[in-house]
Amino acid sequence: MILVTGATGRTGRRVVHELTAAGAAVRALTRRPGEARLPGGAVAVPGDLRVPESVEPAFEGVDVAYLFPVPGWPVADLLALARKAGVRRIVLLSSAALPGGPSLIERQHRAHEDAVRASGLPWTFVRPTAFMADDLSWAPAIRAGDTVHNAFPDASLAPVDEHDVAAVVAAASLDDDRAGHTYELSGPEPLTTVERVAILGEVLGRDLGFTELSPQELRTALAADHPPAIADAMVGVLAAATATTAPILPGVHQATGRPPRTYAEWAARHADHFRPDR
Ligand SMILES: NC(=O)c1ccc[n+]([C@@H]2O[C@H](COP(=O)([O-])OP(=O)(O)OC[C@H]3O[C@@H](n4cnc5c(N)ncnc54)[C@H](OP(=O)(O)O)[C@@H]3O)[C@@H](O)[C@H]2O)c1
Numbered sequence: 001m002i003l004v005t006g007a008t009g010r011t012g013r014r015v016v017h018e019l020t021a022a023g024a025a026v027r028a029l030t031r032r033p034g035e036a037r038l039p040g041g042a043v044a045v046p047g048d049l050r051v052p053e054s055v056e057p058a059f060e061g062v063d064v065a066y067l068f069p070v071p072g073w074p075v076a077d078l079l080a081l082a083r084k085a086g087v088r089r090i091v092l093l094s095s096a097a098l099p100g101g102p103s104l105i106e107r108q109h110r111a112h113e114d115a116v117r118a119s120g121l122p123w124t125f126v127r128p129t130a131f132m133a134d135d136l137s138w139a140p141a142i143r144a145g146d147t148v149h150n151a152f153p154d155a156s157l158a159p160v161d162e163h164d165v166a167a168v169v170a171a172a173s174l175d176d177d178r179a180g181h182t183y184e185l186s187g188p189e190p191l192t193t194v195e196r197v198a199i200l201g202e203v204l205g206r207d208l209g210f211t212e213l214s215p216q217e218l219r220t221a222l223a224a225d226h227p228p229a230i231a232d233a234m235v236g237v238l239a240a241a242t243a244t245t246a247p248i249l250p251g252v253h254q255a256t257g258r259p260p261r262t263y264a265e266w267a268a269r270h271a272d273h274f275r276p277d278r
Contacts, residue, residue, distance in 0.1 A: 001061050002173050003087075005029045005049060006068025008036050010133050011093070014166035015066060015173075016042045022174055029058050052077040059085035064173050066091040067116075071227070075112050079119035089122045089179055091172045093165070096129040096184045096249060100240025104233040122179035124172040129186045129249060130159040132266040135196060139273045142200070147209040151218035153194045155241035158186035158248055161261040163269075168255040183251030188260045190246040196263060203267040204274055215239060 002019055006012035007028030019026045020040025030036045033044035047055040049070045059065065059082045067078070067090060082090065095109040102110070109127075116123045138148045168185060172178040191199070194210055201208035213221070215235050222231035252260040 001025045001027055001063055003027045003029060003058055003062040003065040004042070004068075005047075005066060006070070006093070007038065007042070007044070008032075009068065011131075011162045011165050011169070012066075012068055013038070014163050015169045016040065018166055018170035019173060022170065024174060027058060027062065029055065049073045049078065052081055056081045056085065059087055061085075062087050064089045064091060066093070066169055066173055067112075068093050069109070069112055071230075075115045076118070079115060079121065083119055083121055087121065089124070089176065090116050090119070091124045091126065091169055091178075092116050093169065094125045094127045096127040096186070098129070098237045098240075099244055099246070100236050103237055104229055105237070122176075124178045124180070125182040126165065126168050126172060127182060127184045127251070128160045128165045129184075129246070130157045131162055131165070132159040132187065132263060133162045133270075134159065135200070136270065136273055138197075138200075142204075142208060142274045143276045145209075146206055147211055148193075148197045149211045149213055149221075150193055151213045151215050151235070152238040152242050153210060153212055154192050155238045156190045156192050156244060156246045157241055158188075158190045158246040159196075159263065160185045160187045160252070161266045164252045164256075164260045168251060171255045178255075181255075183255045184249040185251040186246065186249035186260065188248065188262055190248070191263055199263050200267050200274065203264055204271055 002024050004015050008030045017039045026042040028038050028042045028044045029047045031048050033046050036044035045058045047058045065087045098106050168183050197208050197210050219231050219235045222234050
């Protein structure tokens with residue numbers, strides 16, 4: 001039995017799909033099991049990762065637990081309960097090193113990894129760089145006016161498709177021989193912000209504009225969805241990314257045997273999100 005947390009999210013839903021397609025028995029954690037509508041016969045169970053005792057029953061009878069980090073989760077307490085219940089191995093969603101040195105975001109992920117190591121359970125770490133899906137935040141402005149409002153037009157990232165993150169998580173979850181492996185994931189190519197806007201425009205068949213925000217304006221926009229310290233860290237990562245070309249990381253190929261999906265493939269799959277009539 002494999003326990004998938006974050007199972008109703010963009011990445012977790014795809015993990016569930018991959019695992020059930022491979023014939024695995026999957027239990028999927030969500031705060032709202034009644035609304036989960038999961039693929040492939042996965043069984044949704046209730047639990048809040050910020051409340052360890054609510055997750056305890058979900059660990060019973062589980063061989064491998066995939067942990068999706070949520071802000072403020074008491075990860076060491078969750079791991080203690082997993083161990084007590086007999087979970088044999090942990091697959092953790094972590095993060096690759098980000099531009100500009102260890103930001104708060106990166107330090108938090110490394111602290112999760114440290115907690116997993118300290119638990120004594122065998123582990124596999126999946127360390128993606130930025131997600132292509134982060135660009136879905138551009139969808140309302142593109143739908144409304146064919147324009148992206150962002151700072152740092154020249155920031156270079158090599159974002160990874162959430163389906164590739166999920167494929168690596170699934171491969172790691174299905175194979176005990178992946179214990180002790182750390183997979184660092186990026187997409188196949190470094191792309192600046194305006195290069196991603198251009199690809200999106202080509203895929204959508206529309207001429208997209210770019211309005212440059214100041215770093216402070218971007219910070220204010222990010223702070224609507226993130227704690228202020230995380231918004232600061234995100235701005236710092238993008239500022240540092242203007243001075244470099246993003247590295248290409250080998251983890252998708254290492255874990256799955258095939259190359260990572262391109263930004264154009266991702267954009268085509270998500271095109272409906274950017275269409276005005278959605
Ligand atoms: N390198 C990176 O960029 C990196 C690395 C690691 C993680 N991340 C994070 O990963 C996210 C992107 O992943 P995604 O698109 O799959 O996320 P998503 O679509 O936003 O899904 C979030 C998931 O988390 C679950 N969740 C949230 N709070 C929870 C709680 N207290 N207890 C239990 N479950 C909880 C939700 O489940 P329910 O609502 O059903 O309970 C949902 O399944 C981003 O927010 C990013 O910050 C990024």
